[in-house]
Amino acid sequence: MQPFGGAVVHRLDPSPEHLARLGGFFRNGDFTQEIVQAIASGDVAVLVTIERQSVEVGGLPRQEWPLRVTLVFRREDGEWRLAHRHADPLVRGISLDQAAALARGEDAPEHDARAEDERAGGERGGGARGGGTRVSVSRHPLGEPGGG
Structure with missing residues (x-):
């Protein structure tokens, strides 16, 4: 899939025209990558x-x-090749109502914590007791490097 949805793409189009379009879409940037966890077994590494x-x-x-990213590599003929890449935006938490609206293709409504708590049957913080409806993505989803 493309970074912002759309049709499923099974392979990268390596044509000069396609690569030029990609190069024009992402410009003037810097990149760093933090390895949170590495796992290898036989001819597969994640x-x-x-x-x-x-x-x-x-x-x-x-x-x-x-982005939080999972990369799956497969060893073929002695070389490691990328078999799969999945990425999600690393964003602040959103409410269940906001997540549902986004899933329907709508703009997310403003967060209403009071209505969310009433629906969850409790007071603020009720999610910690198992009845909450908050969807969140942590700033470091897998804990410390090397953790799981």
């Missing part, structure tokens, strides 16, 4: 990383684009 980019995307002003 990296869990945090990618941090500061870049102009699609004509927008330069901004941070942090």
Whole structure:
């Protein structure tokens, strides 16, 4: 899939035209990668990383684009090749209502913590007791490097 949804793409188009379009979409950036966890077994290796980019995307002003990324490599003929890459934006938590609206393709409503708590049947912080409805993505989803 493309970074912002759309049709499933099974392989990268290596044509000069396609690569030029990609190069024009992402401009003037910096990139760092933090390895959170690395696992290898036989001819397969998996990296869990945090990618941090500061870049102009699609004509927008330069901004941070942090991603949590899983990379799966397969060894073929003695060389490691990328078999799969999955990335999600590393963003602040959102409510269940906001997540549902985004899944429907709508703009996310403003967060209403009071209504969310009433629906969860408790007071603020009720999610810690198992009844909450908050969806969140932590700043470091897998804990400390080497953790799981």
